[in-house]
Amino acid sequence: MTDLTIPDFDTARLPGADGVMLNVASAGDGPAVVLLHGFPQTHLMWRAVAVQLRREHTVIAVDLRGYGASDKPDADTPDVYSKRTMAADVVAVAAHLGHERFAVVGHDRGALVAVRAGLDHPETISHVGILDVLPTLDTWDVLHGVDAKVAWHLYLMAQPAGLPERMIEAVADDFFASFLDAWDPTGTTFAPELREHYVRASSAAVPSIVADYRATAGIDLETDRADRAAGRRLAMPVGVISQDWGTRLGFDPAEIWAAWSDDVTYEPIQAGHFMAEERPEPIARFVRDLLAR
Template identity: 35%
Template sequence: MFEGFEETRIDVGQAEIHLRQGGDGPPLLLLHGYPQTHVNWHKIAPELAENYTVVTPDLRGYGDSRGPSDPETRQYTNREMAEDMVAVMTSMGFDEYRIVGHDRGARVGYRFALDHPDRVEKLAVLDIIPTLETVERMDYEYAYAMYHWLFLAQPHPIPETLLANEPAFYVDHLIDNWAAYPDHLDPEAIAEYQRCFEDERVIRASCEDYRAGLSVDLEHDLSSRAAGDRIECPVLALWGDASGTVDFDPLEVWEEWATSVRGRGLPCGHFVMEEAPDATLAELEPFLA
């Protein structure tokens, strides 16, 4: 897994980011989702590394990265995590780059593109719509299907205490419920997600991430909407046909936030690049080129 990639850690001030880097060519930043780590790119990162310098970090607090020692919700906004990635890429000598994000990483990615339009050349968002749009569509049926948003955002230490009791069970539960083809996820990758979720610091960080999603991140999205801000770089939106986002047309949603959008649904559930790596690459490679 990640043969030919090098591991390193980069201190960005409030956080210490663990990442793998491989390949040669224009820089490409891959941002993972929940409840995962950078390992969720293991099926497509080596192929992308044939044409790009691929950087696959763990977001602050996730995986083997470390966040603030005394975490607060405002330290886990998409904006703060995007600033981490600015520092990471700057330290590696990269001022402009392409970004591909999945799930929580895609939320960091679109905030990144809104806050730092001069740095993001292209953006691919996998299986999300903007956070504000998600919340505005959350009727009782959507809330039932997306209960984890409301559960994880409850005050500390309620979700942390419950998750720490059976972290591996919870990771398995999410995979079984969100994947159309759970058996397409590599057991070695799942074991890595479980290992990281056994760390109470990771559980705490992920809960703060979701608390920010239902508070400060919404403030930032509302501010961007009010200001008429739009993502100016080309955007590729991909989603799983069997994922929860297909109750509406994601492209129509993204057209309200970006000037140039294309994309489509893929034959899979939420874990797009792990369930359908070939189909994902078939869309990503021409878009990124």
């Protein structure tokens, strides 16, 4: 993958919900599935899975606003990087490509956007797939004690604007590379040019990435709380696949997700956080199984 594209996918910049332009790769035919990346990555994290899924599906892989080659608007208000706004981006992109109903599968940050898309647009989202994350509300609830140090970056980027951005920008390459290294147990998941791409793309997007995380400690948390109080749940089939970090932090992920959906399956996987790249075959199978429900 020397040209850093998904083979045989078309790439375009398409409008999101409020004029923000998003970098989008698409290919295939059949029912549409939108793939959303995590931190500190871009849509390229789906390259191996996307090539497999395009045999039966229209596959749309998106750089979230603030990441990769998508626009990075200033965070003038908290909602600029809220998951509600990002979910609206996804719906707008899919509609531009002619898809009024589609599935969405996300990893990490992208999974939070997928959940919000399902809650806000139940008439549009047919299935929700989740890779290795908990809902925003539950994430903050399970982090406690010394074991919460695994999520230290969440607390750093939740701080008021200014200092976190300056601290990260001072060592940006090292900051983002540290996650790629620490969360890759095999040490072989990323080819050198791909690792460089992720580090370079993230280092060029510090303010928007911090704004995304800050929203998760503010407006996104408030939105989740409002949904929980109103009894709002995901109405479509939901699939979750995750490594077993619940054992260390003392929670049951299947139980947590069952509180958000009556039609959810949970599956553990022996893999690191970057499972779509470390083990693309079982992740592609997971997505196919979800979309067949």
